[in-house]
Amino acid sequence: MPSAALTTAAPTTAAPTTAAPTTGTPGVGPLLREWRQRAGVSQLDLALRADSSARHISFIETGKTRPSREMVLRLAEHLDVPVRERNALLVAAGYAPEYPESSLDSPALEVLRLGLDRLLAGYDPYPALVLDGTYRVWGANRGASLLLDGVAPELLAQPLNAMRITLHPRGLAPRILNFQEWRGHLLDQMRRQLALLRSEPLRALYEEVAAYPAPPGGDERAGERSPLALPLIVGINGRRLSFLSTIATFNTPVDVTVSELALETFLPADAETARHLAELAG
Template sequence: MTTVPTGGAAGPSSPTDTPYEGVGPLLRAWRERRRVSQLELALRADSSARHISFVETGRSRPSEELLLRLAKHLDVPVRERNALLLSAGYAPRYRETPLDDPALESLRDGVERLIQGYEPYPAFVVDATYNVVAANRGILMLLDGLPESLLTPPVNAMRLTLHPEGLAPRIRNLREWRGHLLAQMEREIALHRSAPLRALYDEVAAYPVPEQQEESPADHTADPVPQFALPMRIEHEGRLLSFISSISTFNTPMDITVAELAIETLLPADPATVKYLHSMMS
């Protein structure tokens, strides 16, 4: 399994000197982003709207337990929960362990077995900025023939897909798939407020769209079933393959690195793709 370091520990174990009033604007911003009223949040977190108001205006300091409950009910990402704790004068709760750390050996082994189990279907694992940290043989098959410059670590899934020298010229419904990927990144940016992710978005959104042959009705004849999700239609050695993307994350992670991992599987969207993948792997 190829891994990419994702950072060190979350921070010191002693409380910060940051005034607790700083947590109020942050908490309010997350509440408004989630479009939740003070009363609704109070009911979810077993508090009161008055107390929530006092916290947001800096008149009251929330306990560490309450702050974590509020963050949970607002679906605040784990990394940002540390920021809330620091702003309230508490120590960070969640570590950020490098993926190649011995403490995550069982995780790496489990993820490796999982994506290998999907073969011959392509599967890979990305971090918070879409750097590929593990991939199976199905993915390597699709990447065959790409320039070495795009395959030099850290390999980035968005660059591989949208770069005009990457997979983009092979994707028959590129404009639809490109729009889907950019919209996915926009949602992640709104959720995580990540500067590196914003920089990646600006880069790949600026890539020129390669000229390519438009899809024809014949492209869909091998796919007789109604589509329940947008497929990616990509050429491989003269064959048109069709995939539906499925993304999985870890439930209730206690580590930032683990929280930001995503396992993406490309599931065949038609019987012809199933047959072709099995024939290639055999």
């Protein structure tokens, strides 16, 4: 597991270039209709939000009218379309992508990396991770290493993936005392993402981790509910530690990479866990 510093090996991505729709892929009209229907918005409601007309929206969706670049972006904004998918809409309409996809080690993201490093260090001794849209771990603090004791070495080889580490039977799974509940929560989270993103890497990861066998042993918290939120309950060195997970993302990102970064932190859910983490910090 990396220490507080973010790792700097990231996939190389090219700057946006002009692109035309690939033969056989849906045009921008059907894609916009799908996003509108997902949002539960009528053509009239969308037209009012976008300062257009229901007739114009209908013509766009049926392919009778090619929307301008500005109209595609305006409709995508009012439908809360993720940044990566906004680029896909533009390409489907025959325009160049609007949003760059920077490498995390790009000089343009240096200030962001330093800020995330400080956040990770500031959360110690509470575990904290920086993840991308496919749950690759780009950074972690010392507190996160507490959760990795006993994880198989092959799961700790780069690139680390939080879903594999958590759900694999040679990973954290055997020590998660409410494994069935936590597994269900994570798989539901991935399904919600897949409903918004056409991400083949994320779908492949989902299919992989969903097929992992459950570790031997029962689920001691089956049916029990926390009054606050579903905790992650882990048995570590004979101690029962309970954490509440929080996830922070960036507001109004204009870069695909930044839009998919998330800071996940694990806060103590009970006094025993808080005391143990304080002891480790001391």
